[in-house]
Amino acid sequence: MPDLPSKTAPVTAGPRPAASPPPSTAKTEAPRVAVASLVGTTIEYYDFAVYGTASALVLGPAFFPSGNPTVSSLAAFLTFAAAFLSRPLGVVLFGTIGDRLGRRKALVASLLLMGVATVGVGLLPTYESAGLLAPVLLVTLRLLQGVSMGGEWGGAVLLAAEHAPPGRRALYASIPQAGPSLGFLLSTAVILPTLNIVGRDGFVDWAWRIPFLLSTVLVVIGLWVRTTVSESPVFDATADRATRPRSKAPQPTPEPGSRFPLGVLLKRYPRRLLLGTGAAIGGSAVYYLTIVYSISYGPKELGIPQNTMLTAASIGAAAGIAITLPVARLSDRIGRRPVMLTGAVGCVVWAVPMYASLSSRDGLVITGAYTVGLMFLALMFSPVAAFLPELFPARLRYTGASAAFILANTLGGGFAPLVATWLNSHWESPLVLGFYTGTLCLLSLLCLLALPETRDQEFDI
Secondary structure (H helix, E strand, C coil): CCCCCCCCCCCCCCCCCCCCCCCCHHHHHHHCCCCCHHHHCCCCCHHHHHHHHHHHHHHHHHHHCCHHHHHHHHHHHHHHHHHHHHHHHHHHHHHHHHHHCHHHHHHHHHHHHHHHHHHHHHCCHHHHHHHHHHHHHHHHHHHHHHHHHHHHHHHHHHHHHHHCCCCCCHHHHHHHCCHHHHHHHHHHHHHHHHHHHHHHHHHHHHHHHHHHHHHHHHHHHHHHHHHHCCCCHHHHHHHHHHHHCCCCCCCCCCCCCCCEEEEHHHCCHHHHHHHHHHHHHHHEEEHHHHHHHHHHHHHHHHHCCHHHHHHHHHHHHHHHHHHHHHHHHHHHCCCHHHHHHHHHHHHHHHHHHHHHHHHHHHHHHHHHHHHHHHHHHHHHHHHHHHHHHHCCHHHHHHHHHHHHHHHHHHHHHCHHHHHHHHHHHCCCCCCHHHHHHHHHHHHHHHHHHHHCCCCCCCCCC
């Protein structure tokens, strides 16, 4: 089994291209690239969160009418899960682009695809006016959203991490990592006022389209930001080494490139791919059950006001964002594993109390429980933005980091609302959500224990 590249670079006969910009350039370029990555990731996750919230509130009856509300919810969440099934295709497509043609090209293409698909959802006819064509088109656009997301996360954190100055890789990589929570907050900031202005009936009737159509403006801004930043210096260096004429002098053995990076990844790094996926699976479950499923479950099954659930999730997400950068900086100082293990243990212990708080039907209790849970999640997910890329060499890094994170999101997050809906149809208690989430977080804990520390890993090979 190939090991991580040596921390000590082999001596070469020729000069080694710089893997990071000059210090004067890095001071200005690295923060700009990190913010650009954050803007794009926030927009993509805004699009995704809008669909998740809309599926919880309105898309079931609008596109999958049924006399049974559980069936309608299952159908809507099934289209939510469909996007996760198409994410691996995005990993293959954008991972290949990112590892062969450049990180920036892949990120621009993924954002454009997400924007087109999201605006398309906002323009769709409902089942009442178009019949079966409506859900077919909805699922198709949802699959395109999934393909886009398959290339987004890995490219965003990688572009930021590969521009980062020494000793601050996790800090810079964690900046776009705040995008999922910011995207959810942005979607809530649009949906809540819309609900308050037009009322639930007006939202169900026509106003649900507004958050989707607003994506047009956001995507234009995101594309402009992403086209103004420079390509990753690590990618430029590895591409230069790959095309430079070979010297007769002894050369270091490079990590093999391929027209199909995923094939090389599966052949040489299957263990790290599986363990990296497991390390992120519990956090994915916490995020999607809290941010997506509980927003539907609380009002429908427990009679908790919709605004209460959205507010609790929003405050918890904001708390997680607030500690993201300090947590990442801590992992730059003491290592990725100690911080992530602390978060995993916290999520295992807190999962049951967090979802048990729903039984109280008290907004303050739920908000407090969600805030603690999403702060534990930040301990897991802030360092993972540097941790997963550090498990793989530069020529396979976009594909490797994306594959691990997206598989975790698909298995732990994409199917979480479906599994939770099925569990609650058999056991009518929110405690079952805690046991389910706690089990997946325990799996993440075990995988983290099996993986090495990567803080000092050489990043330009």
